[in-house]
Amino acid sequence: MKSLLKFITCGSVDDGKSTLIGHMLYDAKLLFADQEKALELDSKVGSRGGEIDYSLLLDGLMAEREQGITIDVAYRYFTTDDRSFIVADTPGHEEYTRNMAVGASFADLAVILVDATKGVITQTKRHARICALMGINHIVLAVNKMDLIGYDEKRFEEIKQDFLQMTYGLNVKSIQVIPVSATEGDNITEKSDNTLWYQGEPLLPYLENIDVDDDANQEHFVMPVQRVSRPNHTFRGFQGQVEAGQLSVGDEVITLPSQEKAKVKSLLNTDQEVKDVSDGQAITVQLDKEVDVSRGCVLTTSENIQVTDMFTANILWMDDTELVEGRNYLVKVGTKLLPGTVMSIKHKIDINTGKEVPADRIFKNELVECDISLSENMVFDKFANNEAIGGLILIDRVTNMTSACGVIEHALRRSTNVVWQETDITRDFRAQQKGQKPLTLWFTGLSGSGKSTLANEVEKKLVATGHHTMLLDGDNVRHGLNKNLGFKENDRVENIRRIAEVAKLMNDAGLITLTSFISPYEADRQNARNVVGDSFIEIFVSTPLEECEKRDVKGLYKKARAGEIPNFTGVSSPYETPGNPEIEVDTSQYSLEEATDYVVKEIMKYLD
Incomplete structure (x- = not known):
């Protein structure tokens, strides 16, 4: 052939x-x-x-x-x-x-x-x-x-x-x-x-x-699992394409990330049983015992494939929106798709010279080396060893567009050196002790929309009915935890990320956490939702800009219009309206008491 x-x-x-x-x-x-x-x-x-x-x-x-x-x-x-x-x-x-x-x-x-x-x-x-x-x-x-x-x-x-x-x-x-x-x-x-x-x-x-074949890294069998086939109770097979190596009936394979070992009971190429399979074939593998394997896992005979939740990658940024540290994306490697965050931009590559250039934001068509963290462990190999599980793409969680493509260089040492410590007193125990369901009530809206005043009144109502709460206000947090952050886009991204992590810790303590932040970017609110999980309730205080500017309680709009405050949301920086908030209220249409009663009534649906 x-x-x-x-x-x-x-x-x-x-x-x-x-x-x-x-x-x-x-x-x-x-x-x-x-x-x-x-x-x-x-x-x-x-x-x-x-x-x-x-x-x-x-x-x-x-x-x-x-x-x-x-x-x-x-x-x-x-x-x-x-x-x-x-x-x-x-x-x-x-x-x-x-x-x-x-x-x-x-x-x-x-x-x-x-x-x-x-x-x-x-x-x-x-x-x-x-x-x-x-x-x-x-x-x-x-x-x-x-x-x-x-x-x-x-x-x-x-x-x-x-x-x-x-x-x-x-x-x-x-x-x-x-x-x-x-x-x-x-x-x-x-x-x-x-x-x-x-x-x-x-x-x-x-x-x-020209000879372009490279068999140097084809020694070990590698197959990312695309699908678990279970046509009846007697058969359980793992389907995918062989990306490297060969496999025969009777061979021992390792399942990743679970690190279990099992022997190959049977191999099917389409619906025909075969004794051997090789690189490029689409197959079904049946093992001799039950193992923890689902889509995104990898079957292999190699001991060197890595499992990590943090790694360094070289990527080509393809999105019209700039890349800044702290942004959250869906990361796809092989057949696995996980939420991930660009933790740090190490440098970009100068197209003309190839030199490494310091950067805090990346624009379309630039090459960059960055560190990425994932929500859980993922299986990967160096791209030079196996392209199928060494390449990655980043997908925008809001638009679902591919934002970047690239290759994984190496795992970060801290991903294996820092281990989660399980504690005996759990989140559920603390919640039961307080007799409530922990929630994060995320108030978002323009400056002057009334979100801080409303969050304060809602907390008072919740406390009056016996609930245990903690209110995190944007200005207050910037006096302490986020004192080192400014108002550029990457600082705002990090501001929201830290608050989301704190809110999650508060929820783990069994508390109902109320946060009042402008949080102008949809991607960052989505990132906060990903961090907090199912406890996240978005409350959009949708007071119009005209009304907010008319109130101008702190005089910030006046300063922004005069050019004294750069990057001010609603004037010189955008506010991306929530697409589908759990609760929405316009404080220009209701009295404070009416707005508070409405929001508390809606919150109770999630506390029951």
């Missing part, structure tokens, strides 16, 4: 990626007759004055043809006499870098194009670093548009040396530099008479012959 090479084309806008692959398919006669005819007809109304526009084979979207750029990832499948290929033609525009990263995540090799008239530019460097981050070990630099510089060997060598110098230290295994002309066909399928000074292979023959 022919070997398969999965590769991507990437580079800056208008470097000729789509044209290169289109010309390759055309010259190698890998098109059907109707595709060739359609290409010739479409080219008559294209941008090349009637000459064949090879990019039309890959740029299928109308917007791509109108603008002459690639927007989405275009996959093409083709076969030559020597090899089968899957190519992902990825966009070059910086706005679509996330699409390029998606293409890179599946590839064994990258063809990076540069315009010979421009040389190595920032986007070239960005794409090279992303390719290395995604585990691509083989790079081809295609110096395109050689026809526009008269096939100048000296200029080619300058670009080659610039690229080799830039990629030094990226730890890729091979780099091949080829002079090409995507429009004229030089060195794409056959050697060109215009570059007799070039001694290497043309692009297609090089791709046909």
Whole structure:
């Protein structure tokens, strides 16, 4: 059977990626007759004055043809006499870098194009670093548009040396530099008479012959569990795709994170029993005893795969919203999905130099090294050992969009050195002792909305009815616990995170905790909800901005309008309205007594 090479084309806008692959398919006669005819007809109304526009084979979207750029990832499948290929033609525009990263995540090799008239530019460097981050070990630099510089060997060598110098230290295994002309066909399928000074292979023959297989880390069996199959009471199997190694009936496997050992009772490939399975197969494993395994667990024969709840990762930030410390996301590794928090930003990587640069916030398309903590233990391996359980994505909990992708570098030592200490007096015992259900009543709203006054009155009502409470007010907490925090976004994120952790401790003590904080960001309130758990009750004090500013009890709005207070919520900083609070009240519509009675009545539904 022919070997398969999965590769991507990437580079800056208008470097000729789509044209290169289109010309390759055309010259190698890998098109059907109707595709060739359609290409010739479409080219008559294209941008090349009637000459064949090879990019039309890959740029299928109308917007791509109108603008002459690639927007989405275009996959093409083709076969030559020597090899089968899957190519992902990825966009070059910086706005679509996330699409390029998606293409890179599946590839064994990258063809990076540069315009010979421009040389190595920032986007070239960005794409090279992303390719290395995604585990691509083989790079081809295609110096395109050689026809526009008269096939100048000296200029080619300058670009080659610039690229080799830039990629030094990226730890890729091979780099091949080829002079090409995507429009004229030089060195794409056959050697060109215009570059007799070039001694290497043309692009297609090089791709046909390069060996990209890496069996160094395939010794041990690894399978993330996708599903537990239980068709009847006599059968319990674990289903997933073998990501590394081989497994046979009778072999002993380790279940992670439970660390149990069991022997393989049977193996099924689809519905057929087999004796052995190997890398890439989708299988069902039945073990000889009951073990604690569910989706997200891993079956393996390796003793070196790690289990941790804190690790360091290198990520590509792909979200329009900035990354700041303390933000909470869903972290997906293999088949496991867990809540996690970016604890600290260690540094970002300078795209041009590769140097580590201090940063406290990260913007779209930047590369960053950061520490991440999880809500519970997760199984992982170094990305270099196993991509399936060494790569990760971060998912925004509010929008459900992918915010980042990256690789895990190593576990943090504190994750294994710091162990949770179980105590004999539990949260439930303390709650029973106080005769109440612990809750966190999270009052949120603009400054001047009346949330602190309302929280104070609600606490008095609860205490009067025999409840045990603790009120955490925003201003009061900033005089002590959060005295070192300012009002920039990352400080506000940390302010809310600390309060959520304190509220949880108060709940563990059996108390009803009331908090009164502006907490302007939906993501941070969601993070607080994740920390506190089911005890979290969001109370949105929805008094309009106009009314809050009219009250201006502390004179803060006046100062903010005068520019004396930067980052003031409602004036120079946004307030993100809660989408689905448990309780909502507008204090401009009710007297304080009416608003208090209403909120207490609603709270009682959760205390019963």
